[in-house]
Each structure stands twice: as structure tokens, then as C-alpha cells.
Amino acid sequence: MQTTVILALIAGVVLGALAASLALAGVLGRARVRASELAGAVAALRSDNELLRAEQGRARALDDMLQPVRESLESLRRASDSASRDRTQAEPTLATQIAAVQERYQSLEVATKQLASALARGQTRGQWGEMQLEGLLAHAGLLEGTHYRRQESRSGSDGGTRPDIVVTMPGGGEILVDAKFPFDAYWTGIGTDDPVERDAHLRKHAADVLSRAKELSAKRYSDAALSPDFVVMFLPLESLLSAALEADGLLLERTFERRVVLATPTTMLALLRTVSFGYQRALMADNAEEIKRAGAEMLSRLGILAGHLDALRRGLDQAVRGYNTFVGSFDSQAMRQARRLNDLGIAAQRGLETPEVIDVALRESDPVALRE
Numbered sequence: 001m002q003t004t005v006i007l008a009l010i011a012g013v014v015l016g017a018l019a020a021s022l023a024l025a026g027v028l029g030r031a032r033v034r035a036s037e038l039a040g041a042v043a044a045l046r047s048d049n050e051l052l053r054a055e056q057g058r059a060r061a062l063d064d065m066l067q068p069v070r071e072s073l074e075s076l077r078r079a080s081d082s083a084s085r086d087r088t089q090a091e092p093t094l095a096t097q098i099a100a101v102q103e104r105y106q107s108l109e110v111a112t113k114q115l116a117s118a119l120a121r122g123q124t125r126g127q128w129g130e131m132q133l134e135g136l137l138a139h140a141g142l143l144e145g146t147h148y149r150r151q152e153s154r155s156g157s158d159g160g161t162r163p164d165i166v167v168t169m170p171g172g173g174e175i176l177v178d179a180k181f182p183f184d185a186y187w188t189g190i191g192t193d194d195p196v197e198r199d200a201h202l203r204k205h206a207a208d209v210l211s212r213a214k215e216l217s218a219k220r221y222s223d224a225a226l227s228p229d230f231v232v233m234f235l236p237l238e239s240l241l242s243a244a245l246e247a248d249g250l251l252l253e254r255t256f257e258r259r260v261v262l263a264t265p266t267t268m269l270a271l272l273r274t275v276s277f278g279y280q281r282a283l284m285a286d287n288a289e290e291i292k293r294a295g296a297e298m299l300s301r302l303g304i305l306a307g308h309l310d311a312l313r314r315g316l317d318q319a320v321r322g323y324n325t326f327v328g329s330f331d332s333q334a335m336r337q338a339r340r341l342n343d344l345g346i347a348a349q350r351g352l353e354t355p356e357v358i359d360v361a362l363r364e365s366d367p368v369a370l371r372e
Helices: 001-117 122-139 185-189 197-221 238-247 249-255 267-343 367-371
Strands: 148-149 154-156 159-160 167-168 174-178 233-236 260-261
Touching: 122 148, 122 167, 122 233, 122 267, 159 267, 174 267, 185 197, 185 238, 197 238, 197 249, 197 260, 233 267, 238 249, 249 260, 260 267
Parallel strands: 174 233, 233 260
Antiparallel strands: 148 167, 154 159, 167 174
16 A cells, blocks of 8 residues: 555656646746847848948938038038028119119110200201311310311302311321211111111101212312312211111212211221321421531531630640649759759758659541531
8 A cells, every 4th residue: 555655656747747847847948939039020120220330320321421512512502591681682772773773774865865856956966076076176176266167158259158077188288077967767767666767768868868879079178178078977876877878879989979078987087187197297397407406506616616615725735835844844853953953052941842744645526427
């Protein structure tokens, strides 16, 4: 009985140990699986950590690359803010300036209309042409009363004539200039948008220019003047001539045939500067003659001075000869006797010395140099 109990206890212990061993094996298996899973997770975390570090390095590199962009954007933002402030501050001034420009434009438009209305009158056109011409004369350096005259009456074959400007040429001769010009058809032509109407008015303008040239030719200014065989018709606007030539290509030849030269401000200034250059050359020639006369007088005066100098030399030479003669006589007559008295024991209170002879010859002037 006891043996049975002991066996039963041993069997229970063995079975308990076996069950515990089996349970422990299960736990160890599950622990190994868990450890393996944990090792995989750790490896994954390490890999993720390495990727994160690489991403952080790339992020820092990208940040470094974007830094200049951020600085540029910040500078652009500040410049935009400054420009916005400047624009806000400048808007009142700009509005004032725009208003002033509009006022000036309106004033200019009014002045243009007034000018066109004034130029519609022939006398006013002539006065305006004279003003333009006088400006060119002043720009060329010509002086009224010296180089040109205004409104000088002349008598020709058709009675009294009156050129607007008479330009005196250096050395003699005159250039007669008329400053009255046609304007109405030209102004109407450039003010229309219809090309057909514009061409018609410009052809009328070319005809008016030719008609004015015929009037100047009929006055025959050159018959009563020491002038070239032509008269200058001054057109104070370059477009006055170009528009007329556009409508009539033979206009210049037709006016040349009538001994009339059409001149715009450009060609007129060239003509007046040529006259001014002639005066400068004439002045240089006059100065050369004056210099020649002054040189001749200077040489004559130098000749007189040379004569006085030669007389002075002769006087000095005669004085030197007289002095040397006196020294020789003094030495032979006075000093010899003084030495004898000194030898006889007569002591002088002051010693006597013979003056020196002047042996420097005076230089003579070369009279041939002046003649050469």
C-alpha cells in the first residue's frame, strides 16, 4: 500500500515534471519566435534610422541650396514693398504732372490754332518768315547793319521793290532774300486724313510755291543789285519744300529757270555760314596786310635804332681811345716824375697807382642783317 502510494507520487512528479517541461518548451519556442520577431523589428528600425539620416542629409543639402532662393525672394519682397511705397507716394505727384501735361497740351493746341490762324494772313507769314531768317543770320554770326540789312527799298523794272533781307557778301555783291511763303494749301493738306484730298491740297501747295517764285522773278530784284543772278525764296519749314517736291518733282527746275532758289532753314544756314566764312577769310586777309604794314614799319624803326646804336658805339669807342691816350700820357708824364720824387726820399701820404688801360673792343652791329 505504501509502495503503491509512493509509486503514484513518483508518477505524479514525473508527469508534473514532464508537463512542466512541455510547458517550458512551448514558452521557450514562443520566446524564440518573439526574439526573432524583435530582431527583425530592430533590423527594420535600424534600416529606417539609416534612411531617416540619409533623408535628413538630403534635406540639409536642399535647405542649403534653397537658402539663396529664400534670400532672393526676401530681397524681391523688400524691393516690391519699397516700390509699392514709392508708387503710393508718387501717385499724387504723377497725377499733378499729368494734369500739367494736359494743360500744356491744351495750351499748345490753342497756340497751334492761333499760329495757323495767324499764318493764314500773308503779312503775318512774311513777318514770321523774317523772324526765322533773322535767327539763322544770328546763328551764322552775321550782324545787322554790318553784314545784312532789312526791308531795303529798291527800284527795278517794275517800279519799287522791297526784298526782306539783303545780305552783303565779302568783297562786294549782295544776296537778296524774300521770306514770304505760301502756307494755306499745305496746312489744309496735312490736316486731312483722306489721301486723295491730301494729294490734291499738296499739288495746290506746289502750284502756290511756283506761283510765288514767278512773282519774285517778275520783280527782277537782281537788275537793281550787285548780286548773283538769282533771288532766294526762304521757306521756314523743311516740310514746306519736301511736301511741294512730293507733289511736283520738277518744281526745283521750274524755279531755277526763273532765277529763284528755294531755301529751307538747313540750306539757308549753309549759305549764310558760307558768307560768314568769307568774311572771316577777308578779315584774315586784311589782318595779313595790316601785319605786313606793321612789320615794315617795325623794320624801319629798327633801322633807326640801329643807327643810334652805331652812333653810340662810335662815341664809346672815341671815349675809350681818349681814355687810353690819357692813361698813357698820365703814366709817362705824371707817374714817371712821381717815381723820381719817391726815389729822392719824398714820401707821399697816399700811394699812387697808374689806372689800367681799357683793352676790351666794342662789338659792332651787322648792317647787312637788316637788309637781308
